[in-house]
Amino acid sequence: MRTRTATAGEEAMQALSESLSEIRERAAAHEHSGDWNAAMEAFERLFQRGVEERDPFTVAGALRGSARVRRRLECFEEAEEIAELSFEIAQRNGLKGAAAQAVNGLAAIYHVQQDWTRAAQLYAKALDLALDAGDDSTVGHASQNLGIIANIQGRLPEARARYLESIASSVRSGDKVSAMTAYNNLGIVCTDLQEWMEAELYFNRGIEVAEQVGDSGLLAMLHANRAKPLIHVGEFAKARLVLAAAYTAAACIGDRGTLAEVEVSRATIARLHGDFAAAETHLQRAITLATEGDLEREHALALEGIAQLRWDQGRQVEALAQLGRACEIFHFVGSERDAARAEALLTGWKAEEAE
Known part of the structure; x- marks a missing residue:
């Protein structure tokens, strides 16, 4: 049986018959799936219909x-x-x-180019406009983006305040995706501030929301980040279970970045228990994952882990060299928090060496 393909005229008529909401949904679906050319065509069609x-x-x-x-597309x-x-x-x-x-x-365009000053100025302007408009969703996004830059x-402390503002606005608007991202970021800040119990609380809340939404990528990241405060307070058995959950979720979607961070955390647990051979194995896996995915920050995290391992092994010269390289990469990718x-x-080690 022969099938007949639609003519150009029929395709045009079909496009005209689409409602605005149908074109929006089609554009959003293409954008979500990463089909950028199809998304661009759909947004152009939506623009034309809007003008008409x-x-x-x-x-x-x-x-x-x-x-x-x-x-x-980096255009x-x-x-x-x-x-x-x-x-x-x-x-x-x-x-x-x-x-x-x-x-x-517009701010996000400068953000991805690491023009932090211009991006922050525009996010602040967006926040003011959104507050004036009573747009809680955009208030949540702009606040979170300002928190990320801080x-x-x-x-x-500024980042923490911005993330809390973002969570409040996201809850009011019902934007669960924005809320769970802010919970993750807030947990990271509390980890850096060494507020371990508060960090775990925020990561747990983010995990609950991620499970409701079904976001495997962020769920993997939240589990991986939750392990860090657990390691710091010595809850190693719990941390291992959390890392296993992170690994499973990340492996399902091929998230090399999170897989690399899991290996670095596993290496930390092994090193703290004196199992240097296992720590070495985990760190080499992290290096491989970061290299395969061209992930500079995760590569630096692995180098930082190797430096800590070498220091504990009494190989101070190697430790200082590896940590110095990690610092350079953190600065190169603009991760000043990691660099600090x-x-x-590094400063502490050098002072210890000088004694």
Whole structure:
């Protein structure tokens, strides 16, 4: 039996028959799956329909989506122009919430380019606009993004306050994805502040939300991060179980970054128990995973772990060299929080060597 393919005219008629909500759903589905070309075409179609129907809300939203896709494709100049146009259209038509979302999207473009100063300025502007619009969802996103930058730059109390604000706004808006991300980030800050019980509390809450949403990627990350305060307080059996859960979730989706962090944490437990051979094995696995995934930060975390192992083995010269290299990589990738931790350890070791 022969099948007939649709003609160009029929495809055009089909496109015209789609409602705005159907085009939005199609664009969102393509964006979520990472099919950037299909997503771009869908957002362009949404833009055209918005113009045809003289719907500025739809036009502004379509432009935001198109800017996000171009940001993902690293077409940063185009993304900036489109995001700015989305803001202008929203502002001109009195769409305060859409204007706030456009500025937040513009900030994200600078964020991924590690222009922290410009990104923070725009996130702060987005936050002000969102507060004026009563847009709790965007308040949550902008607050969390400001927290991320403060965290990267080592301003932990500020990061903590921003994450708490983000959680409150995300709960009000019902944005579970934003809330669980903020719980994870807040747990990381509390870990860095050595507030172990509070850190575990936030990680646990994030895990509960991630399980409700079914987000395997963030669930794996939350489990991996939860193990760190448990290790610090000596709850090794519990930490091993948590790391096993993290490994299982990460392996299901091929998340090399989280798998590498699991191996580093397993190495820490082995080292603290004096099992240097097992620690070495876990750290070499972490190096392999980081190398395969071209993951600079995770590579540096593994080098930091190797440095700690060499120090405990009495191989101080190697330890200092490995930790120095880890510090360089942390700075290179813009992870100032990690760099500050590693440099504090390096300073302590050098002082100990000088005695």
